[in-house]
Amino acid sequence: MSYHFAIVGTRDNPLFDLDFGTSKLGGDGLSHFKPEAAHMNQFILHASLDMVEEVQWANKDLYLKKIDSYQNNSIHCFLTATNVKFLLLMNPDPSATPYSQHTPGTTTSPPPRAAANAKHSATLLAANPSSPQTEEAVRVFMGEVYESYVKCTLNPFYRANQIITSPIFRSRVQAAAKKYL
Amino acid sequence: MPAATDDNTYGVQPPGLDFKDSNTIPLPPPKHFQPSLRYPSSRKTIYDRNLSRPSSTTSLASFAYIFNTIITYHHAKSGSVSEIETRLNRAGYPIGIKMLDLLLYRQSGKAVRPIRLLELLQFIHGALWRGLFGRAADALEQSTSKKNEYMIVDNEPVVNTYISIPREMSQLNCAAFVAGIIEGVCDAAAFGTEGVTAHWAEGDEMWPGKTIFLLKFQEKVIERDEAIKASVG
Amino acid sequence: MATATTSKASRMGEEIWKTRVDKISAEVLTLTYGTLVAQLCRDLTLPNTASQTDYLAVNAELDRMGYAIGLRLIEDFLAKSQNTGHCSNFREVAEVISKVGFKMFLNVVPEVRGWQGPPAGEEGAGGPVAFSLVLEENPLAEFVELPDDGRAQDELWYSNVLCGVLRGALEMVQMQVEARFTSDVLRGHESTEMRVTLVRYLQDELPADDD
Numbered sequence: 001m002s003y004h005f006a007i008v009g010t011r012d013n014p015l016f017d018l019d020f021g022t023s024k025l026g027g028d029g030l031s032h033f034k035p036e037a038a039h040m041n042q043f044i045l046h047a048s049l050d051m052v053e054e055v056q057w058a059n060k061d062l063y064l065k066k067i068d069s070y071q072n073n074s075i076h077c078f079l080t081a082t083n084v085k086f087l088l089l090m091n092p093d094p095s096a097t098p099y100s101q102h103t104p105g106t107t108t109s110p111p112p113r114a115a116a117n118a119k120h121s122a123t124l125l126a127a128n129p130s131s132p133q134t135e136e137a138v139r140v141f142m143g144e145v146y147e148s149y150v151k152c153t154l155n156p157f158y159r160a161n162q163i164i165t166s167p168i169f170r171s172r173v174q175a176a177a178k179k180y181l
Numbered sequence: 182m183p184a185a186t187d188d189n190t191y192g193v194q195p196p197g198l199d200f201k202d203s204n205t206i207p208l209p210p211p212k213h214f215q216p217s218l219r220y221p222s223s224r225k226t227i228y229d230r231n232l233s234r235p236s237s238t239t240s241l242a243s244f245a246y247i248f249n250t251i252i253t254y255h256h257a258k259s260g261s262v263s264e265i266e267t268r269l270n271r272a273g274y275p276i277g278i279k280m281l282d283l284l285l286y287r288q289s290g291k292a293v294r295p296i297r298l299l300e301l302l303q304f305i306h307g308a309l310w311r312g313l314f315g316r317a318a319d320a321l322e323q324s325t326s327k328k329n330e331y332m333i334v335d336n337e338p339v340v341n342t343y344i345s346i347p348r349e350m351s352q353l354n355c356a357a358f359v360a361g362i363i364e365g366v367c368d369a370a371a372f373g374t375e376g377v378t379a380h381w382a383e384g385d386e387m388w389p390g391k392t393i394f395l396l397k398f399q400e401k402v403i404e405r406d407e408a409i410k411a412s413v414g
Numbered sequence: 415m416a417t418a419t420t421s422k423a424s425r426m427g428e429e430i431w432k433t434r435v436d437k438i439s440a441e442v443l444t445l446t447y448g449t450l451v452a453q454l455c456r457d458l459t460l461p462n463t464a465s466q467t468d469y470l471a472v473n474a475e476l477d478r479m480g481y482a483i484g485l486r487l488i489e490d491f492l493a494k495s496q497n498t499g500h501c502s503n504f505r506e507v508a509e510v511i512s513k514v515g516f517k518m519f520l521n522v523v524p525e526v527r528g529w530q531g532p533p534a535g536e537e538g539a540g541g542p543v544a545f546s547l548v549l550e551e552n553p554l555a556e557f558v559e560l561p562d563d564g565r566a567q568d569e570l571w572y573s574n575v576l577c578g579v580l581r582g583a584l585e586m587v588q589m590q591v592e593a594r595f596t597s598d599v600l601r602g603h604e605s606t607e608m609r610v611t612l613v614r615y616l617q618d619e620l621p622a623d624d625d
């Protein structure tokens with residue numbers, strides 16, 4: 001199961017992104033996205049920003065839960081007070097995601113793997129993206145990232161919408177991911 | 182490092198480069214920013230500090246000295262009163278953005294984003310003022326003549342203590358700095374303003390330093406607020 | 415060790431802090447100072463560049479601003495701490511600065527260390543007299559991380575205004591000192607430390623203003 005996490009600024013500009021996988025249930029913590037997922041993930045996340053804008057004026061909470069899905073990816077969003085979006089894309093089985101319709105010659109491999117992993121992945125969070133446990137886990141994860149984010153923005157040298165480059169911030173996000181996802 | 186040529190003509194190789202597949206010119210790998218800050222090995226970094234610990238206090242005099250320094254600095258660089266006020270406004274702006282996130286983070290489980298204009302105004306009047314100055318602002322009013330103008334009144338702005346304005350600049354109100362903070366908060370919360378300014382409130386004998394902060398919201402913000410009201414109500 | 419002076423100074427500092435000082439949230443001070451430094455870093459750039467900060471010029475400007483503050487701050491200090499009396503030697507000066515001065519204005523008490531020079535009571539016996547102030551917590555630099563441009567950490571002393579303040583304040587009480595930072599946690603060092611060196615006592619009444 002793989003995740004792609006991104007922070008998008010107020011002008012829809014990316015400030016931070018991170019790929020990782022689950023460490024639970026024996027996962028290795030690395031993401032297993034297909035190579036084409038690299039740009040597709042960003043595309044999916046940015047497309048979901050429209051959904052964020054629709055939802056944000058009806059919902060007062062900071063955590064907006066699952067706002068969008070694409071094939072078997074689901075996207076959860078956390079909106080900070082200053083309109084900066086934390087977007088988490090989760091995918092229970094990246095190999096089973098047919099991004100484009102013309103998958104060149106590898107159609108035979110996904111089904112057997114999917115069958116073998118079905119029981120395994122059913123217990124993973126991403127298989128039930130709307131379940132309360134999932135939402136709760138993601139919400140707590142987002143809360144920790146928010147804490148690190150606020151600390152980063154309090155720096156007088158950090159200007160709004162600047163890319164976050166601190167390696168400590170990155171390791172904090174990774175640690176939170178390992179703990180909750 | 183191979184560079185993508187501007188006229189990306191197929192099959193033409195840039196001189197001096199050797200590709201097996203002449204149809205594609207690979208882009209250079211993105212140069213990732215290499216962070217190079219040193220951190221103390223034993224001391225903690227900013228990410229270890231606790232955001233929610235009870236905020237410590239410091240002396241008002243220290244703030245006044247630093248604020249005075251800022252005013253003097255900007256005064257030396259500009260001429261007119263309105264230019265100084267604009268500079269102070271710009272100086273306070275990023276502080277507003279930081280305060281908004283900090284205050285909402287500190288509300289932790291009960292944090293809600295202001296969605297309606299009134300919620301935002303109450304947030305500024307209450308939470309923001311308390312976070313900055315330890316007390317709520319004194320009044321919140323809506324202009325009777327223009328529906329996109331609101332006023333927040335402070336009888337004795339903390340930032341103006343220890344500041345005496347020379348007579349030739351009597352129009353200058355250094356609370357323009359606080360106006361900048363307010364503007365930062367509004368813009369960051371997606372309630373764009375056309376400007377937030379600080380004015381002396383004339384004629385109040387009990388509070389000679391009374392200041393009115395005038396918030397002018399953009400048309401589209403008012404329209405959006407009306408639309409939400411219509412859809413909910 | 416001047417323990418009697420130390421505890422008297424500590425008690426005085428605490429008492430003044432509790433009763434005679436108007437207070438404000440420390441975050442406002444941190445954010446305001448941060449704005450000042452960030453503004454200077456934007457305005458003071460290297461010659462012929464528009465975006466590369468001249469950190470050495472920023473240091474100098476912060477020191478100059480601190481000096482102007484110090485000239486006025488000393489009066490405030492003397493007014494509030496009327497019981498101090500005259501400090502008889504430089505050691506007492508150090509104690510009063512750290513336990514009363516810093517406490518009154520920043521609500522922190524730096525540690526006085528690293529004495530160098532003639533022992534107490536023998537002022538003017540030749541050789542520089544100097545001490546270090548070690549700041550365990552620096553309220554001016556909370557949540558600050560220097561810009562990651564390869565130069566800031568080597569060139570900028572973020573809290574340099576404090577050096578200017580000490581220099582200006584002590585000059586008004588007839589002491590010419592040099593104050594400079596020797597280490598800063600923002601630069602990756604283990605502690606934040608300022609070195610204060612007495613250059614000479616000013617015997618003549620020099621005019622106070624510095625323009």
